[in-house]
């Protein structure tokens with residue numbers, strides 16, 4: 001609602017967990033831009049608090065923060081609330097009334113529950129975002145919208161787009177930056193600080209014993225921070241003493257649980273249980289619980305269940321028969337897997353899982369069945385198979401506390417790598433977070449190094465290079481971990497991966513000397529005699545990638561060829577694809593455009609995309625776009641990059657977002673659309689600033705300065721370029737920086 005008292009106020013925001021820090025670092029970077037934002041997260045997780053924080057850190061915190069809940073206002077009123085109306089616009093409009101687009105001024109319009117915005121109004125909101133103008137109902141005059149829209153939702157908007165209840169074009173307009181607020185279950189480390197924060201706000205400040213805090217940290221919070229805050233508020237009023245121990249807490253937690261244990265939620269919980277036949281699952285649960293409560297006495301259990309003893313006996317018998325059948329199927333499945341007959345193993349293991357009851361005493365069988373099914377599916381369908389990944393996830397869940405932690409950590413690595421390859425970056429980050437936790441509990445340096453690298457790799461693709469470098473530093477993995485072997489649980493050479501991501505992240509952050517050092521170290525590793533083919537491929541990949549960024553064609557050619565042939569010989573399909581893309585980059589630099597394009601297309605489509613892998617798409621699209629520009633095909637380049645941008649936005653893959661935007665802008669320029677190119681270059685520049693990508697900032701600013709120079713605005717060009725280069729160390733410059741410095745001199749300004 002419009003609340004003038006809320007100008008610039010910011011609720012205190014509490015959180016220190018890695019997931020929360022990630023969120024904060026994104027907020028810091030996007031807040032000072034004027035891009036629309038989409039804040040996602042479960043109900044009660046703190047989306048509005050984050051939106052207020054964005055406002056408080058925006059360029060105009062003194063302007064209003066206007067909050068409209070799209071789900072709470074009747075459909076027929078939303079339009080006039082948003083746009084306002086002229087006098088006499090409709091019956092009852094006795095005077096002119098300004099809408100939120102006007103009232104917000106240069107402030108923030110927070111559209112909560114954007115998923116509830118009626119379909120009919122969605123194109124109108126899109127128009128405002130695109131043209132920055134709007135017309136009140138019944139008025140002939142257009143007004144300018146000068147504020148910024150921050151939308152929030154707890155719904156899966158992309159799923160709504162797919163089913164047609166939310167417009168795709170509006171989604172992409174809003175989702176340039178998506179801020180995902182993690183639920184409390186993904187940041188339990190924050191619970192103690194939140195408890196203390198809410199406790200201190202009570203009229204009678206509360207204090208909690210260590211055990212009570214521990215109990216709260218372990219409890220389930222389906223209503224997230226709001227539910228936790230409500231519980232502390234209730235304790236503040238009703239607890240007998242201000243010192244809260246576990247005994248004082250327990251009744252409140254139980255009441256909280258009971259309050260939500262309505263019949264609907266009970267049924268929902270049963271429906272969410274695993275197994276195809278939910279009725280059978282529910283029946284088993286009831287029988288087991290009744291037997292447990294009656295100490296195994298079947299007559300007493302039958303009484304509790306409200307049936308005769310014979311019924312209980314019959315059900316138990318048929319259950320035993322099913323278990324026996326499941327065991328036989330599992331044994332047959334195992335034999336098939338051992339004989340590498342994976343295709344035949346799959347139906348056996350599927351049937352085994354159908355027959356197994358969901359009971360604690362058969363967890364070991366379930367774990368084994370899921371694990372073997374995962375292995376078989378992966379062997380038949382490749383390691384990006386979603387069902388295989390789901391099997392590993394299920395095995396991980398039932399295997400918790402049952403089998404060796406190292407085995408579980410390996411399984412989690414498999415899940416993470418599939419999520420990363422398929423660009424499910426939000427889920428990959430959550431898995432990497434769990435991996436870190438598990439590795440710490442396990443106390444295994446190899447698992448910890450692996451988990452750190454999983455996080456670094458994910459952060460890089462999410463476009464958070466500063467956090468990626470910080471994570472490498474926290475894991476002691478800068479400069480490849482300096483000395484000592486760094487092999488993960490899977491036996492990979494983690495030092496080569498650490499150097500690769502250090503180099504890539506440093507390059508994006510403008511720390512070119514650090515990036516060059518990483519390249520040198522990788523080149524040394526490539527030169528070493530390495531009997532482990534996969535580890536050699538990792539080092540080749542890193543070196544080739546950095547050589548490509550530094551336009552070091554002398555090294556790139558042989559590195560790319562080696563990577564391609566080594567991967568082909570050993571069946572590393574994905575790396576073969578990467579090798580071909582780099583070869584394309586090298587051949588393109590020699591001016592053989594058609595052949596270069598063929599290599600790039602084949603590498604990406606045949607060896608990556610056709611196996612479901614989408615990682616690397618932005619890099620290859622950027623490089624292919626550059627090639628098309630040089631080949632004089634700007635219209636093809638523009639089309640390619642528009643698609644690549646859609647994909648990047650859909651997956652929140654921001655590693656090369658600024659570069660994609662800048663190259664696309666140049667394609668428009670090459671088609672003589674100077675105005676369009678200028679606008680897009682400005683947007684590329686502000687995106688690069690928001691992402692903290694110095695390389696993309698330099699590229700966009702250099703092109704924009706050239707355009708300004710060409711359109712007779714040399715002073716503006718010099719001013720813009722020297723501002724963009726501020727703070728960038730000129731030593732060991734990247735080719736892009738060297739070009740920018742040359743242009744600056746040409747414009748008569750000293751760097």
Ligand SMILES: Nc1ncnc2c1ncn2[C@@H]1O[C@H](COP(=O)(O)OP(=O)(O)OP(=O)(O)O)[C@@H](O)[C@H]1O
Nearest residue numbers: 012013014015042043044045046047048049225226
């Ligand atoms: N990180 C945090 N630090 C302190 N308080 C928080 C934090 N996150 C949420 N809260 C508090 O939790 C409550 C719920 O937060 P908020 O209203 O922002 O959630 P929401 O995700 O927008 O919920 P909904 O989806 O229902 O609109 C508020 O009282 C808010 O002050």
